[in-house]
Amino acid sequence: xxxxxxxxxxxxxxxxxxxxxxxxxxEDPLGLDSLSIIRFVSFLEEEFGVRVEDEELxxxxxxxxxxxxxxxxxxxxx
Numbered sequence: 001x002x003x004x005x006x007x008x009x010x011x012x013x014x015x016x017x018x019x020x021x022x023x024x025x026x027e028d029p030l031g032l033d034s035l036s037i038i039r040f041v042s043f044l045e046e047e048f049g050v051r052v053e054d055e056e057l058x059x060x061x062x063x064x065x066x067x068x069x070x071x072x073x074x075x076x077x078x
Contacts, residue, residue, distance in 0.1 A: 003048065003069060003072055003073070004026075004065065004069055006047060006048075007044075007065060007068055007069065007072070008023075008024045008065065010040070010043055010047075011024055011030055011040075011065070012024060014036070014039070014040075015031070024065055025065070026064065026065050026066040026069075027064050027065075027066060028064060028065065029063060029064060030062060030063060030064060030065065030068070032062050037057065037059070037062050038057075040062065040068075041057065044068070044071075044072060048072050048075070048076060049076075050072060050075035050076060051075065052071070052075070056071065
């Protein structure tokens with residue numbers, strides 16, 4: 001399973017919204033609140049062996065699947 005598939009699976013399994021779609025496109029909003037972002041970051045760090053720094057914990061990095069993938073890929077290349 002690749003990065004996109006793992007992240008998509010996590011988001012779809014952990015969404016709390018009743019009207020959440022069964023799929024997730026790269027530009028679809030993730031709809032994460034601050035607590036969800038913290039839990040999501042824990043998943044990302046454990047699953048992909050990356051460290052998300054405090055200054056990167058801004059909503060702009062977690063708005064869409066594309067933005068999250070860019071963050072994870074940048075951390076994996078560092």
